[in-house]
Amino acid sequence: MTLDPTDRRIVTATQSGLPLVPRPYAQIAAELGIGEDEVCTRMRALQSSGIIRRIAVAPNHYALGMTANGMSVWDVDDARVAELGQKIGDLDFVSHCYERPRALPHWPYNLFAMIHGTSREEVEALRAEVAAILGDACDGNDILYSTRILKKSGLRLRQQKG
């Protein structure tokens, strides 16, 4: 699906958030000079095509006391990474899990799993659970704790020309 100019304006109008008013889609519609029905129909189409993954809250882990946020990284046998990645992604303390390319020789890790906890001790214990699941399919691992959010803005579409 490609975005037509009206879809694009809807994306632009909502990318910093949905209005916290009883009829949020009507407010967006008023800003764009179109009907509430049209906004809802188009947003549903964007959602079914996967352009809108979901409409949801993004919690601030730090403000929730989840002050230890570790990107655990693993060097997993390529033949088993799909099967094991699914298992790791299913763990309820893992928020995101991806297979990514290695950057040899400096970066041997191909599986990335974000682990959030209230302390690094807690994260280390959870990391040991991941290590146990990966077992001898994993040749090495590391963890990178985030120490500062430097930027967090989400996707920004360019203003459309013309």
Next chain:
Amino acid sequence: MTLDDTDRLILNTLQDGFPIVPNPYEEVAGQLGLTESNLIARLKAMKDARIITRFGPFFDAAAMGGAFCLCAMAVPQNQFDSVVASVNACPEVAHNYERTHHLNMWFVLATEAESEIAEVAARIEQETGYPVLLFPKLQEFFVRFRVAA
């Protein structure tokens, strides 16, 4: 602000999605046993307190013909602030974290076309003088984040 059980329930519920209907807050409030005005007030309070960094649609750049890419750089401490300024000045940088590793800066590029990833990375390399490693997603194994209820 301290979160009560209702706030936690709202945070967990609203990670699974929000309806596209004329009165969506009323619908969600009904499911949670709250009033619409209470739900909206609590969301506002959590947003003001920065418990919620964003509430709204999450767009998939790839589905729009664009791309996301995780990138990493090894930046010397005495250059860190100026490199942060250059990297963050790119509108394509969606978020950026400092991490405990030799590769100490990790950011995500979100672009409207796949080809722009390499272009933006090259521009950052040129501006900062440091290499940008690209880690595009090959497969995703995804689970939502939950706060303790």
